[in-house]
Amino acid sequence: MGLFGRxxxxxxxxxxxxxxxxxxxxxxxxxxxxxxxxxxxxxxMTKKAVGQVGSGDVVEVLVDNPSSVEALPPMCDELGAVHLETIQEPRCWKVYLRKD
Known part of the structure; x- marks a missing residue:
């Protein structure tokens, strides 16, 4: 266990x-x-994950920072991915990206 917990x-x-x-x-x-x-x-972390999956695979990103939620979909062109949807949950947003 580290200084700030698990x-x-x-x-x-x-x-x-x-x-x-x-x-x-x-x-x-x-x-x-x-x-x-x-x-x-x-x-x-999203860029790394999309780089590690195969074509057609879906990456789910859990974020609770509003500026990150806004920043992820525009990144799709440079990542070679498509933004499928962003769903707001009670504690976070779930952003779904599909690699081209």
Whole structure:
């Protein structure tokens, strides 16, 4: 245990599914937990995760920082990804990106 408690796992292998508001069910290839992180960390972790998945895979990013939520969708062009949707949950936003 570190000085500030348990180290947060920033990146998990994913698994599981998410249902978008359109009703489409997507399989999560990688999930990135950026809860409590501020810019630019969520953007850097998202870039890393998208780089590690295959074409057509979906990355789920959990963020609670409003500026990061706004910054992720415009990054998609440089990442070679498509922003599928951002869903607001009680404790965070879930941003879904699909790698081209």
């Amino acid at each position: 180290k947060k796992t920033e990146d998990s292998g994913g698994g599981g599914n998410a249902t978008l508001t359109s009703g489409e069910v997507v399989s999560i290839a990688r999930s990135v937990d950026c809860i409590g992180d501020s810019c630019p960390r969520p953007q850097l």
